[in-house]
Amino acid sequence: MGRHSCCYKQKLRKGLWSPEEDEKLLNHITKYGHGCWSSVPKQAGLQRCGKSCRLRWINYLRPDLKRGTFSQEEENLIIELHSVLGNRWSQIAAQLPGRTDNEIKNLWNSCLKKKLRQKGIDPVTHKPLSEVENVDEEEGKTRSQEKTAEISESDELNIVRSESTSKSDAVSYEPKQSSIVLKGYATEMEVEGSCSNYLMGNYPIQMNYTSTDNIPNNPNSSHWFNQTGLKPFDMNSEFTSTSNIMSILPQTNTSFLPNAFCYKPSEDVSMSSSSFPMKNSILSSWGITDCDTSIKENQTEEEEEEAKWNEYLHNPMLMLQNQASESLCNEIKPDTNLGPDGLGDILPHSKQQESSQSYNIAAFGQV
DNA sequence: AATAGCATCAACCGCCAGGAG
DNA sequence: TCTCCTGGCGGTTGATGCTAT
Structure with a gap:
């Protein structure tokens, strides 16, 4: 075998x-x-x-491969996606035109993990290392109980992913954890009045994904990240307060934003694991439930949501794209469609579909 | 100059899902 | 339904290059 x-x-x-x-x-x-x-x-x-x-x-x-070092924007995106998708390199790679899963995996293992640790972030959970250590200390006593919990967690995962039950999935899948992770960041931000560190410095990145935004066939990331003409995101700058983050974000609809943006201190983490544990945890991780005034109560809506999120889980850009097109980038109209050439003729069909989800990222610099 | 340690990256390994027969 | 084959994925390894001592 x-x-x-x-x-x-x-x-x-x-x-x-x-x-x-x-x-x-x-x-x-x-x-x-x-x-x-x-x-x-x-x-x-x-x-x-x-x-x-x-x-x-x-x-x-493959002729469409983009050789050379990763740009800062690409690294940011990888970290962002990893916090949502975990080690699903192929899905992460699908959002980075011209990059392979192997390349991204290597970058992560050799470079990004280290950078995150240097910034005090646990690369596995995307949680501040201090919190991870505290949790380890507190929960170390009940390791055997955790094992059982891990098994049930992975079971939940498998339901949603409808994918393999390989041991790596059961052990290392992160999205469920990320609901706590991002909350952890938000908590830290709220309490300490600082949003430093996440994404290697700060998190003032607004990702506006639209289905048809033009993107070069062989995009230079520094180009396509700046298409909106907004100031590039300066990774080395630091935000000094949570209010700064919120102030640069549209006030109307922040429902798609990660918890880092819309955490409500009163919310109980344990709520996330009720009837739709995976959905809720993802909703929570991306701030959906947090920002709504109440958790969805209607069963039909829940089912629809579940289906939607199941889809989003497989293509996170779809969620960002939909949310962005609805609320955040109404003023940004798609210019052209990404044609089938470029990636299209070379990539397998599934890759073509994923790659055609072009996107546009408006990154905000320090306020 | 030698070499030990580290970083990077290409390639392999093991596993799984799905299709074909 | 079962078995085999293939494509795909993520984890891991080993070769190579670089840097510090």
Whole structure:
């Protein structure tokens, strides 16, 4: 189990790809497409397994890949998405045109985790390290009980995700935790009057996602993050008070914002795990329930919401897009559609769909 | 100059879901 | 319904390059 049958075959090369191999694979896929990956190596004259060819293509040879270092904006977005999606690198990568899940995963493990820790944030929970340590101390006594809770948590997750029950999912999935995480930030902000640290400095980033905003085919992130003409988000600047954050945000509808923006101190965290634990925790994590005057009571509405959030969970940009288009960026009209070229011709169908969710981020600098 | 330690990244491994037969 | 095959994903590893001593 596990190992592909093709990998048992003899004479298959492993390790780094030579330029000749790259050329063969590139030529073959350019001419014929990849079709069935398992047949690609044979047709292309390569001594590799199909899986290896696929990986090489996706991570290196694909012409739409954006090479080079990640911009600050991209890093911010990855952190933001990670706080919502956890280690679902492919979904995170889908929101970063030209970047691969492997690349993002490497960046996270080698760089972003460290940066977050330096800023006093636990990269797993996105919670201040001090809180994580306190929680560990307090709850360390009841570890065995936690184990049971973990199992039920992962069960909840599986219902929503309708995905695998792999051990990594059960152990490392974060979104449920993030409901507490973001609340933790907000609490700290409210109490201390500072919103420092989250996202490596502050959190004054407003993400306006629209379905059809123009975005370059091979976008330079510093370009497409600035499309609205707003001042770029300065990661190194610090907000000095919560009121500063709120004041730069539209007052009308902040329902899609993370708790960091709309936390209500009186809310009880435990409420999140009632009848729709996952939905509520996500709603909570993104500030939906927090900002509403009451929790949805109508069962039908709840079902609809649940379906919606299930969808959002699989495509978080959809939520941001819908919310943004409804309230926050009415003045920002989509200019053009992202055509099928660029990413479109190269990416698998699912990737094309995800990539076509172009978005526009208006990042606010220090007030 | 040597080398130990660290950082980065490409590639592999193991697992799972879904489709085909 | 079952088995096999394949694509896809996330975790991990190992090679390589860089930096500090």
